[in-house]
Amino acid sequence: MRISFRAALVTAAAALGLIATSVAPAQAATGYARCASGKFCVFDGQDGQGAMASFSTPQADLGAWRTKVSSVYNHTSYQYFCLYSRTNYQYIDPVHDVELLDSGTNVGDDLYYYHDANSHLDNNVGSIRWAHTARQCEGGPEYLPWDSPDVGDPGTPASFGDLNGDGNPDLLNRTYAGRLYFLRGDGTGTLIGAGWNSMTALTRHGDLNGDGAEDLLARDTAGKLWMYPGNGKGWFGARKLIGGGWNTMTAIQALGDLNGDGKGDLVARDTAGKLWMYPGNGKGWFGARKLIGGGWNVMRAFAGIGDLSGDGHNDLVVSDSSGKLWLYPGNGKGWFGTRKIIGSGGWGPFTTLRGVGDITRDGHPDLLAAQTEAFGEVRFYAGRAGGTIAYNGTNDYLADGDGLF
Numbered sequence: 001m002r003i004s005f006r007a008a009l010v011t012a013a014a015a016l017g018l019i020a021t022s023v024a025p026a027q028a029a030t031g032y033a034r035c036a037s038g039k040f041c042v043f044d045g046q047d048g049q050g051a052m053a054s055f056s057t058p059q060a061d062l063g064a065w066r067t068k069v070s071s072v073y074n075h076t077s078y079q080y081f082c083l084y085s086r087t088n089y090q091y092i093d094p095v096h097d098v099e100l101l102d103s104g105t106n107v108g109d110d111l112y113y114y115h116d117a118n119s120h121l122d123n124n125v126g127s128i129r130w131a132h133t134a135r136q137c138e139g140g141p142e143y144l145p146w147d148s149p150d151v152g153d154p155g156t157p158a159s160f161g162d163l164n165g166d167g168n169p170d171l172l173n174r175t176y177a178g179r180l181y182f183l184r185g186d187g188t189g190t191l192i193g194a195g196w197n198s199m200t201a202l203t204r205h206g207d208l209n210g211d212g213a214e215d216l217l218a219r220d221t222a223g224k225l226w227m228y229p230g231n232g233k234g235w236f237g238a239r240k241l242i243g244g245g246w247n248t249m250t251a252i253q254a255l256g257d258l259n260g261d262g263k264g265d266l267v268a269r270d271t272a273g274k275l276w277m278y279p280g281n282g283k284g285w286f287g288a289r290k291l292i293g294g295g296w297n298v299m300r301a302f303a304g305i306g307d308l309s310g311d312g313h314n315d316l317v318v319s320d321s322s323g324k325l326w327l328y329p330g331n332g333k334g335w336f337g338t339r340k341i342i343g344s345g346g347w348g349p350f351t352t353l354r355g356v357g358d359i360t361r362d363g364h365p366d367l368l369a370a371q372t373e374a375f376g377e378v379r380f381y382a383g384r385a386g387g388t389i390a391y392n393g394t395n396d397y398l399a400d401g402d403g404l405f
């Protein structure tokens with residue numbers, strides 16, 4: 001794992017009360033406010049003072065400014081700015097050779113507080129560029145380059161979790177910038193669209209509108225639930241409004257067919273801890289909901305896993321507040337049989353659980369567990385006969401703001 005150099009540095013600076021504010025000075029003529037919209041600006045004084053140069057394209061070599069930059073201001077639409085003490089964005093693995101500025105919280109800053117693996121950045125910036133994710137500052141793609149080790153292996157092709165119908169389960173990655181990518185498991189990603197940070201919940205698994213392709217559900221900040229019909233190629237058609245009032249739900253999980261009619265269903269937990277089952281009608285929305293449980297506020301992360309227990313009915317995996325992991329076996333009638341513990345503890349940090357289909361091609365669906373905090377591990381657990389799971393390796397690490405669905 002790469003060292004979270006920036007995170008450590010910023011945390012230490014915050015503890016010492018050293019983080020500079022981004023408040024524009026009253027006199028715009030000499031401060032950060034001089035930096036025009038769309039530009040990245042460098043200053044030879046601290047706090048936006050002194051001479052200024054502004055850029056709208058990446059600079060592989062800052063030239064005469066290499067020994068002058070003491071403060072910077074990000075007025076671009078990119079969340080990240082990447083600063084390198086060397087030219088040509090040189091980055092040395094495994095130690096970060098780059099510093100990142102996040103326009104969301106730190107649009108202007110003095111370089112006095114920053115250094116990379118080579119040297120201090122104050123009066124020593126060789127190259128600059130901007131990015132949607134921290135991953136790009138390190139020379140990677142914006143999206144999580146998920147490379148499933150088993151893609152293309154022989155064995156039974158997966159159907160659960162396969163958005164594009166090639167037999168390999170897929171993931172969706174929402175980046176820090178709210179851009180949604182389709183990850184097919186071969187390390188590549190395809191941009192689906194931008195603006196997805198307006199969604200407070202995303203969930204998929206199962207065909208909701210009866211065309212055979214897996215669909216996506218998303219709740220917006222206003223509490224509206226939208227259905228994005230999968231086109232079977234890894235992206236989605238025009239969304240349709242399912243309904244409003246979904247902000248009363250603290251968990252929303254699609255899990256494929258739960259009641260045995262072949263149509264994708266949904267479970268949702270409300271603020272009172274009640275668990276509701278929304279039966280899909282096969283047309284893209286849901287019939288009358290049914291109460292299927294109470295006391296679910298102790299549950300944390302949810303995953304529609306597919307049929308882990310091996311009885312032909314889709315199941316639910318959830319972690320609880322004590323860090324245990326539970327399998328709730330679907331009974332094929334729309335609710336669950338007696339739950340079974342499949343993880344005795346330590347699941348608390350894994351705030352993201354996802355059913356990822358059968359990536360190991362052994363007929364048992366597998367589980368993804370990720371620590372959503374910055375730079376967290378993405379682990380895979382292989383489903384086993386009898387409804388158990390076994391650790392199957394760490395594939396990747398999340399960057400700030402990554403969501404996986």
Ligand SMILES: [Ca+2]
Nearest residue numbers: 162164166168
């Ligand atoms: Ca696929």
Ligand SMILES: [Ca+2]
Nearest residue numbers: 207208209213
């Ligand atoms: Ca569909």
Ligand SMILES: [Ca+2]
Nearest residue numbers: 257258259263
């Ligand atoms: Ca159903």
Ligand SMILES: [Ca+2]
Nearest residue numbers: 307309310313
């Ligand atoms: Ca089952």
